Amino acid sequence: MEKKYLFPEKFWWGASTSATQTEGAEPGDGKGENIWDYSSRKFNSRFYDGITSERTSTFYKNYKTDIKLMKDIHLNSFRTSISWSRLIPEGTGKINEKAAKFYNNVIDGLIEEGIEPFMNLYHFDMPMALQEKGGFENREVVEAYAEYAKKCFELFGDRVKYWFTFNEPMIPAEAGYLHDRHYPYVVDFKRAAKVLHNIIIAHCKAVKIYRNMKPGGQIGIIMDVIPVYPRSENPEDVKAAEAADLFYTRSINEPVLLGEYPQELIEILREYNQVPETEEGDLDLIKETKIDLLGINYYKPRRVKAKEYEINKNGIFMPEWFFDSYEMPGRRMNRSRGIEIYPEGIYDIALMIKEKYNNIPWFVSENGIGIEGEEKFIKDGMVQDQYRIDFLKEHLQYLHKGIEEGSNCLGYQMWTFIDCWSWINAYKNRYGFYRLDYETQERTVKKSGLWFRDVIDNNGF
Template sequence: MIRFEFPPSFLWGAASSSFQIEGAAEEGGRGPSIWDAAARDYPERFWNGHSPQTAADFYHHFVEDIKGMKELGLTSFRLSLSWSRIIPQGLGEINEAGLIFYDQVINELLAAGIEPFVDLYHWDLPQALSDNGGFKNPQIVTDFARYAEICFKRFGDRVKRWSTMNEPSVMAFASYRDGVYPPFETDMESALLAAHHMILMHYEAVRMYRSLGLTGEIGAVIAVVPVYPHTHSPNDRAAAQRQFDFVCGWWLQPMLEGSYPASVLECPEVGALMPAAFRQQLLQSFEPMDMIGLNYYSPARCAYDPAAFLQATDVRNFYAQSDYGFLTYPQGFYDILVYVKEKYNNPKVYITENGIGQDTVNQETERLLQDDERISYVREHLRELSRAIRQGCNVHGYYHWSYLDDYEATSGYRYRFGLVHVDFLTQSRAFKRSWYYYQSVITERAVD
């Protein structure tokens, strides 16, 4: 019998982010984030005008939710801190009430035997900093370093796993190039400038952490997409590599090695728009990290097209598609982990997100609770993860996205990714069938 097992020390987790679950947007001294302001000012950009003002109300329900996590058997929980809850204007006065809230959450997790994995930043920039140029303003590097120092000094005695930021690729390109997330800009040069500042922010936060002598580990969380060539032709293979280097390597390589991928810099639509002195800044600022978090949802497939960006164009993959629109391809999970192992000298890895969303349109609550498609998704992806570990990939934990149904950016409350169903009108919780399945996986340290 084939048995897909996991090491005894493997961390079993679930993930979240502050603006997607906390709610209480105007309580406890919290200032507005870019999502609060965007949902208020541009409701037409959000499904049914949904706002993150209440989300899953974790702010008031965290004791109940952590009790459920303990019952599930989680050994770790990934959460992010709200910059605007800790420093309402992004810089200036510190909000002690915000620090106390996170003290309480961290202490509750530890009392339940659950290790916190903390992201300093998960997309929710204080609106005051966005008004001052956001990630395009080089001052953001200094502001982030101060914020990081405050968090490290307050929580670093108890939090031993840190990420500087979550999915900077989305923060930079979806927000500044594609115009789909706040601040809804559509300028490639601005996106590259913002992206470069994010790398420098990461370096400074890692350096700050080390300077304080804290005894934990720190890295960043990167979205990874295995990119397959349409054919075996040299042009298609080179196009697929360029696409991967831009989507994923643009972050992995500077964070792990201190440089941007040459294959992308050689393309004039990128290289000609890069910030001045970027090479010197990387060289002077590079700070290696201890581990990397990888978020995996979907693969991609590319063909050579001389008229396309990076001379690479997406080709349709005929894989199953989730309600959310992600292509479901479990083998891609294995492929990307083996690639990272071989390309980047097998760094220490945590799988920080992996999950599937259900569309609530025309779906009854009972149907959402009997989420067999999520069980199948988890089973097949964990099988591939087990295979990758047996292949020597240095993976130490898995965090399902997400523990609770949450607020999913411009999709609002339409899609549900949680193991726990949340009634957003009453804030009542109910365990889904997948919650019980994941509990059995954790108990057995193996997947069927």
């Protein structure tokens, strides 16, 4: 008989997205420009099909019917973000009352339908007015973020019970200041390290403000965790995997979850003169800051091996000085995105949280599969995305195993609810439970959405 996978009572079943990727812009909405509005227009050739952030999935205009669609597939939770530049167009100063009303209406609408709102304060979308002042390289912007967080707690904290300071805090530093994927397209490790440190300080300040205000909910952060696997048990491969994990996971997880930076990382950065500037009191603030709830985004593993060639030490310092990527023969691939599919990784993360991070309450805040050309799977008006159902089943089975072994996981939210704009990939790959016709903005449920509704009704499958 096929095994049944039942999940804990009151498990969060939902979907997640972000403001910039869904809201779009409407004439007269009062929204200020953020770095995506600017870069998708100014550096348009970097964006798939040249699609800008201005016309994404029109959630700003269609939130009422979209919430009804969430209800139709029985979601009990939904994570999105507040757009800083929509709420405070210049990043500091005057509130955009139209934005405040919009977010109040979204929150109230979700609650009316029995859907718990999870609100994230920052999802890669620095207001352009503050980016021009240096973004998170500038401590003034850290203070501006803290004020923005306070304003959000004041406006919405009476109803929002689950807050998150940042989505994937590593990404603005790594993609924007090291690997030339996101604006401002800087390639400079020391500047990237400074941005990451200042984001951690911004996170700590927001948590402290929330604690002082005592609005009665929980506050946490959303982490992008890519578990690292060595090519072999050869000591040099293992050492390479430890280096990749140190730079890309422990560098952010340990200050946020354990209160201090890994000593091994500090020693490497000192050796290569890459330690970022800090201010007095920073390390004490990091040490004293505790979160209530951790979100984990998981899409793929990272496989590495020992370096095969000597590095050019006259070049730009990179984490990749210490390891090479490894393409494991026979790996399963999502060829639309060029990434490996490895469901076991979610189990390894579950145990890592249990063993390394004090079994903090956590949930899967993103997991999903983006497929190019989904229209070829349409039959009788519905995307027959059995591949997404199979992907979800496998990941949920491994998550269930982690829960059975004592990991304190409280929920699973898939990326995403309706096909959304995916940064530089725009609408190349589709992720949603609902298909978006980009031209008409019509939404139609996919086979996976109906399957997920049954999972929610049965609290498992």
